[in-house]
Amino acid sequence: MATFDYAEMQATAHELIEEFGQSGVVTRLTPPDPILGGEPVPMPYPATLVPMAYEARYIDGTTIKAGDMQICISSVGLAIEPTVGDVVTANGIDYAIVNGDPNKYDGITAVVFIVQGRIPQ
Template structure:
């Protein structure tokens, strides 16, 4: 049985996001060391992304609210895996990540990151 080339799918997703998307930033807040203390550290990671509004049929007012965005983020060139607690800047607005899906179908290759963002 032939294996599927997820790296090729990753490259295709990146090309589409690069063509139709925009430059953005994923910011991660690293909390202070629990023993040594200190200040939390905000680390920005440049990203290529496509923010898309949810269709009205998905907005239920609880899990998905009006104004929430579904953000597709290219995994190529992104040093982190976006997760809950991170903030994505797209269209000049900061979106807190409420949920995410790395689309790691083979358990290794992140084809694309899809996150649910809520305006802060």
């Protein structure tokens, strides 16, 4: 049985995001030192991404709210896997990640990260 080349699919997704997207940042707060304490430190990771507004038919006011953005983030060259709690900066606006899908169809290769971003209240 032939195997599917997810690395090729990842490269194609990256090319499309690079062509039609923009530069952005995924910021993760690193926890304070368990011994010395301190404040969490924001660690920015440069990313290439495409922010898209949700179509009205998907906005239910609970899971997806008005103003939420679906953000496709290229996995190529990104040092982290964006997750709930991270903040994505796109179009000069910070969006807190409230939901995400790494799109690891083979369980290993992240083809593209698709996250739901919400402007923090």
